[in-house]
Amino acid sequence: MIDVFLFKTLSAGILVGLECGMIGVFIFLLNIPFVGVAMAHAAMAGGIWGIIFNIPTKLSAFCLSLISSFLIGPMTDKLKINPNITISIIFSAVMGFAFLGIGILKGNNEMVLNFLWGNILLIDFFDIILLLGTLILEIAIIVIFYKSYLAIMFNREIAISLGINDKILYYLIFFLIGIIISINLDIIGGLMLFSLIITPPAIAYHITFELKKFFILSGIFGAIGTAGGIILSFLLNLPVSASVVLFMTLLFIITTVFSPKRKKYGQS
Amino acid sequence: MSCTVEIENLYIKLSDKVILEDINLKAEHGDFITILGPNGSGKTTILKTLMGFYKPYKGIIKICGEICTEKNILNCRNKLAYLPQNFEVDKFFPILTKDIIEFSLKEKYYKNEKALKIINEFNIQNLLDKPFGLLSGGEKQKTILAMILLREPVILLLDEPNLNLDFLAYKNFLKIVEKIYNQKKLTIFLITHLLSHISDLSKKVIVLKSGKIVFSGDKKEIFNKKDYLEFIYD
Numbered sequence: 270m271i272d273v274f275l276f277k278t279l280s281a282g283i284l285v286g287l288e289c290g291m292i293g294v295f296i297f298l299l300n301i302p303f304v305g306v307a308m309a310h311a312a313m314a315g316g317i318w319g320i321i322f323n324i325p326t327k328l329s330a331f332c333l334s335l336i337s338s339f340l341i342g343p344m345t346d347k348l349k350i351n352p353n354i355t356i357s358i359i360f361s362a363v364m365g366f367a368f369l370g371i372g373i374l375k376g377n378n379e380m381v382l383n384f385l386w387g388n389i390l391l392i393d394f395f396d397i398i399l400l401l402g403t404l405i406l407e408i409a410i411i412v413i414f415y416k417s418y419l420a421i422m423f424n425r426e427i428a429i430s431l432g433i434n435d436k437i438l439y440y441l442i443f444f445l446i447g448i449i450i451s452i453n454l455d456i457i458g459g460l461m462l463f464s465l466i467i468t469p470p471a472i473a474y475h476i477t478f479e480l481k482k483f484f485i486l487s488g489i490f491g492a493i494g495t496a497g498g499i500i501l502s503f504l505l506n507l508p509v510s511a512s513v514v515l516f517m518t519l520l521f522i523i524t525t526v527f528s529p530k531r532k533k534y535g536q537s
Numbered sequence: 538m539s540c541t542v543e544i545e546n547l548y549i550k551l552s553d554k555v556i557l558e559d560i561n562l563k564a565e566h567g568d569f570i571t572i573l574g575p576n577g578s579g580k581t582t583i584l585k586t587l588m589g590f591y592k593p594y595k596g597i598i599k600i601c602g603e604i605c606t607e608k609n610i611l612n613c614r615n616k617l618a619y620l621p622q623n624f625e626v627d628k629f630f631p632i633l634t635k636d637i638i639e640f641s642l643k644e645k646y647y648k649n650e651k652a653l654k655i656i657n658e659f660n661i662q663n664l665l666d667k668p669f670g671l672l673s674g675g676e677k678q679k680t681i682l683a684m685i686l687l688r689e690p691v692i693l694l695l696d697e698p699n700l701n702l703d704f705l706a707y708k709n710f711l712k713i714v715e716k717i718y719n720q721k722k723l724t725i726f727l728i729t730h731l732l733s734h735i736s737d738l739s740k741k742v743i744v745l746k747s748g749k750i751v752f753s754g755d756k757k758e759i760f761n762k763k764d765y766l767e768f769i770y771d
Contacts, residue, residue: 298630298631349552416639416640419632419636419640420640423626423630423637423669424621424624424626426590426619426621427621427624427640427681429589429590429614430614430617430618430621430685431640431688432615474631477631478632478633478668479632479633479636480632480636482631483631530629534629534671
């Protein structure tokens with residue numbers, strides 16, 4: 270019984286690690302680390318208002334997170350500001366919505382905490398199918414538009430001059446980030462999500478100079494970190510989210526110290 | 538392919554500020570035009586408007602006889618190659634030099650004869666497997682130039698290529714540009730704010746000041762002016 274339970278949790282953890290690790294490459298190279306936090310809070314606000322209006326919380330969380338992801342790209346382009354500013358504005362707005370909802374709910378905080386910490390141990394078959402589906406979608410987008418995304422992340426002006434439709438692809442990435450975050454949020458929670466989208470690409474950055482390998486390594490480190498954290502938590506009877514985040518941080522420290530890139534090419 | 542560039546009565550406004558005002562210029566096919574002017578005079582804006590990065594507030598741009606609008610901007614861009622001012626990346630950025638070359642190709646560089654030829658001409662064979670972020674300023678510029686030329690443009694836009702290069706590296710870069718100009722007879726627009734950086738092959742000069750063209754003509758004319766430095770930079 271325990272084996273089946275562990276197998277289910279590990280399978281989900283590996284899928285989560287793979288997809289968060291790979292989407293993290295975009296977040297890392299586009300330098301928008303707080304997009305994860307903003308969208309996680311958008312989903313949380315959506316969930317809270319779902320309870321108030323008696324709508325399935327998964328659906329309302331998903332919708333608000335997607336709306337936020339749709340807004341970031343066009344707002345950044347129209348206002349001609351740094352995407353991190355747009356992300357911060359959206360973050361503040363959804364936080365306002367979330368706290369307004371918490372005020373109206375008066376005391377029903379269990380679901381709010383669930384959005385922060387998630388519960389990977391309670392994952393069901395439907396969640397695993399959803400995770401698998403989003404992973405396939407993500408890989409398909411990366412493979413189809415690989416060269417275009419490489420050009421956009423390298424230099425947006427050069428990408429445009431090459432005839433790449435940068436706007437659609439830029440918005441598509443925010444949309445994909447929105448989908449992945451809202452699907453993963455109540456499985457792993459916002460805090461672990463933040464670690465899973467930032468730390469794996471930060472680890473892979475120390476290892477490779479090739480974007481293809483960067484995507485693969487980031488996904489693999491996401492999966493190793495999640496699986497390692499889950500196994501540790503089972504062995505030592507520790508909280509899963511905390512174990513995963515700490516295990517991932519340990520991997521980051523090890524790769525930083527032994528980074529082949531830094532060793533060969535220096536620190537600065 | 539013979540191709541002219543015509544800018545008629547062009548105005549560009551950015552955030553309600555007029556950046557370019559009543560710009561009129563015509564480049565015949567094979568012209569090598571240097572755009573001079575102090576910082577903030579609107580030199581880069583002209584090139585970026587030709588690329589379609591900015592939408593004219595007023596006026597038209599014709600490339601090879603075709604008026605460029607939002608609808609046919611890709612058509613216009615296909616005739617242009619743009620070397621931006623800045624393409625610096627973090628030195629650990631995960632991109633190899635060959636990846637940059639392959640931006641302009643559908644296949645791998647070694648399967649493309651044109652790519653192999655230009656790699657050879659530019660003498661960048663030994664850079665292909667190196668991380669782009671670790672190349673010198675001159676090597677980076679050569680790589681980007683090789684990549685954009687692979688698209689076989691008829692017009693080449695060079696936006697202050699001297700900015701990240703020392704004088705010697707810039708002179709080497711200019712030699713490559715002059716060789717391409719002689720071989721392919723492209724129309725070239727080169728931006729600089731230094732008179733010493735004008736190519737010998739560039740006969741036409743345009744001087745911009747506060748978004749307006751204040752001089753357009755033969756290079757000799759401007760150097761014959763008594764206080765030409767003051768005229769350009771005051």
